Amino acid sequence: MQITKFLAVALLANGVVADLTFRAICTMLDMNFVQAYVNDKNTTTIACNRYKERNTGDKQHDKCPDCFMDTNGVSEFCHSPGEHIGEKEWGQYCEEAGADSNFSQGK
Numbered sequence: 001m002q003i004t005k006f007l008a009v010a011l012l013a014n015g016v017v018a019d020l021t022f023r024a025i026c027t028m029l030d031m032n033f034v035q036a037y038v039n040d041k042n043t044t045t046i047a048c049n050r051y052k053e054r055n056t057g058d059k060q061h062d063k064c065p066d067c068f069m070d071t072n073g074v075s076e077f078c079h080s081p082g083e084h085i086g087e088k089e090w091g092q093y094c095e096e097a098g099a100d101s102n103f104s105q106g107k
Ligand SMILES: *[C@@H]1O[C@H](CO)[C@@H](O)[C@H](O)[C@H]1NC(C)=O
Pocket: 042
């Protein structure tokens, strides 16, 4: 659990953000751990599944047929190898899923 939190914090500190991203997480404010936003598996999973079903047009971020939860690593992310996750759109899905904030990373 601690390792997961450190990973999420390290990623947040990394701060690499593009318009379209290939991996993304929803985060919750964790008061027990330096009050940082940490990866929240529940809301990330909900947002990832909803984004996969998204079909709002023909732009790259309008559909995400390759969105999937990567649960193999220490931390869990919503992945899109083809970079179909739009940064703003992802944030909206996280918010709808009940997350406090969100983070996404480009290639
Ligand atoms: C996450 O989901 C599990 C299973 O649905 C639930 O038991 C747990 O309370 C949830 N955790 C949070 C922080 O909402």
